[in-house]
Amino acid sequence: MSNKINRQIILAKRPSGKPESANFRLEESAIPVPEDGKVLCKTIYLSLDPYMRGRMNEGKSYAAPVAINELMTGGTVGQVHDSRSPDFHEGDIVFGSGGWQDYWVSEAKALRKIDPQLAPISTATGVLGMPGVTAYTGLLNIGQPKKGETVVVAAASGAVGSVVGQVAKIKGTRAVGIAGSAEKCRFVT
Structure with missing residues (x-):
């Protein structure tokens, strides 16, 4: 997997008013490799929630702001691509906090398995999220x-x-x- 690229959306500058493309920057990096107890996931869905706009501001709020030049945060539905945890296997569908990127590594305990037989997996970012x-x-x-x-x-x-x-x-x-x-x-x- 090392020859593949991970695309990430970075907060480049704080918006004043409605966010625009100039507030963000696309960066590419190597796909991360999970350590013991961690899981590599590929993003399928990203939950774009209203609270994210507040996290783009610098001021104090109920959640810490995203730092300039840092990955935009967000809930994600992903598919496990590599697992170093006995609780997850390649192909599992999960929900976690992967942020605005193609691939992400998470502690296994921070992921929730999604059963695609119960509901469409996209509902984990909406009605079931x-x-x-x-x-x-x-x-x-x-x-x-x-x-x-x-x-x-x-x-x-x-x-x-x-x-x-x-x-x-x-x-x-x-x-x-x-x-x-x-x-x-x-x-x-």
Whole structure:
């Protein structure tokens, strides 16, 4: 595998406003080799989540900022290409924090196996990933809706909002979704 190249997206400069291609840089490096207890994965899907924009800023937040000239972080669905762990085998599909790159090495304990027979593997970056968990725990643990109540969902066409609306309906509430355009509202209904 040493003759293959790993492409990585690096944060080159902090955006002011909407991120643009000039804020990033493409770098190439050798594909890393896993050490004992680690796993080499090839990225299949990258979860592009709203929190990433905040991590591009320099200021203090709930998560540390990505440093300039460092790899952009992000949740990834990948396929195991080389394993130095008895818990994972070549071909396994996993979710981890591989970032914006083609190949990544992870501690085996930081990976979660995905069973492609249960749901499409892409759902690990959406409804069965961070957006889904955020929606589910936020609504049920913080909002605690009761049957018959009305739940208003902002950004109802987004990854989190669309799940909140569905869970709210399952809980017997009247879900009212707000979205930024007629097209987004059609998506929600």
